[in-house]
Amino acid sequence: MKEVHKFNIDDFIVKPGKTVSLKDYKTRYKGTFKEKAEAKAALLDDVAALSSAQNKLYASHSHGVLIILQAMDAAGKDGVIRHVMTGINPQGCAVYSFKAPTEDERMHPFLWRPVVKFPAAGQIAIFNRSYYEEVLVVKVHPEFLNGQFLPEHDRKKDLEDLWERRYKEINGIEAWAKNSGIVILKFFLHVSKDEQKNRFLERIDNPDKNWKFSPSDIKERPYWKQYQKAFQEMLSATSTKDAPWYIIPADDKQYSRAIVADIIRHRIEALNLSYPKLSKEALANLQLVKKQLLEE
Numbered sequence: 001m002k003e004v005h006k007f008n009i010d011d012f013i014v015k016p017g018k019t020v021s022l023k024d025y026k027t028r029y030k031g032t033f034k035e036k037a038e039a040k041a042a043l044l045d046d047v048a049a050l051s052s053a054q055n056k057l058y059a060s061h062s063h064g065v066l067i068i069l070q071a072m073d074a075a076g077k078d079g080v081i082r083h084v085m086t087g088i089n090p091q092g093c094a095v096y097s098f099k100a101p102t103e104d105e106r107m108h109p110f111l112w113r114p115v116v117k118f119p120a121a122g123q124i125a126i127f128n129r130s131y132y133e134e135v136l137v138v139k140v141h142p143e144f145l146n147g148q149f150l151p152e153h154d155r156k157k158d159l160e161d162l163w164e165r166r167y168k169e170i171n172g173i174e175a176w177a178k179n180s181g182i183v184i185l186k187f188f189l190h191v192s193k194d195e196q197k198n199r200f201l202e203r204i205d206n207p208d209k210n211w212k213f214s215p216s217d218i219k220e221r222p223y224w225k226q227y228q229k230a231f232q233e234m235l236s237a238t239s240t241k242d243a244p245w246y247i248i249p250a251d252d253k254q255y256s257r258a259i260v261a262d263i264i265r266h267r268i269e270a271l272n273l274s275y276p277k278l279s280k281e282a283l284a285n286l287q288l289v290k291k292q293l294l295e296e
Helices: 036-060 077-084 131-135 142-147 160-179 193-205 207-212 215-238 253-269 280-294
Strands: 064-071 093-097 124-128 182-190 245-249
Touching (some): 036 253, 064 077, 077 124, 077 182, 077 253, 131 160, 160 215, 182 253, 215 245, 245 253
Parallel strands (some): 093 124
C-alpha cells in the first residue's frame, strides 16, 4: 500500500550521514494547511487510523514500536504524547520519563537503564527524554560525569572520544533493536528560543499552568547555544537507516502534533500487519462453541 502523507516527510527527516545545522530547519511549519482547524482535523484522522494500526500491532505480536521524544524544555513533548496517543489502547502502550539516574543506575553502563524498557512484541513504548540525555545534558554539563562510575580512560579532559563512543554504542543498540523487530521513531521537537520564553511566561502568568513551571527549566536557558550545538552533533551522528531522526517544527503545537501523528501512523501501517488467522481446526472449534451457545 502506497503511503499518502499530509506533509512532505523529506522536510523533517535527517538523512544518514548528513551534518545538521539547526538554522537550516524551520521552527514553524504549516504545510499546505490554510488554518489550524485543518491541522486539527488531520490530527484526528491520524489518531483514529493510529488506533486501528495499534490494534493490529498488539494482536500480531511481531513488532514493537519505540517512540523517542527529545527537545528543549517547553517544546511540547507532553502535549504530543497526550494528543497523538489519545486513541491508543493503554494495555499496549507505556510512557517512560527518564529523570536523573539513581546511584545504582549510575554504576551500570548508561544504556543499561533504558534497554529494559524497550517495547515487547505488540507493544508501544514512549520515551519522554531518553538515553540521549547522556550525549546532550551531560555533554553541556560534563561535570555530571563526576558522579558516574567510569573507567579511567573516560576521565580525560578531552572528552571527544567518550562522546564518539557513546554515539556508536547508541547506533549499535538501535540496530540490534531494529533487527529484533522494534521500529524506532525518533523526534526532535525544534522550538525557538523566543517561543520557549513565551511558554515559560504563560506558565508563570496562568494559574492553571503554574504547576508546569520548574525553576530548573530557567537555569538551562543560558546554555541555549551549547544545547543547540549538542543537538546538532547528536542528530548528525545518530540518524541512521535503522533509526532516523525527524526534526519537527515545534513553535506551533497544532501543526507539530499533526506531523508527529502522521509519521507514526504511516510507519506502523508500513509494516503491513494483519490480525492473526486461525487454522481450519480452530475455526471449526469456534463454530462448535457458537452452536453450543445458541442451544443454551
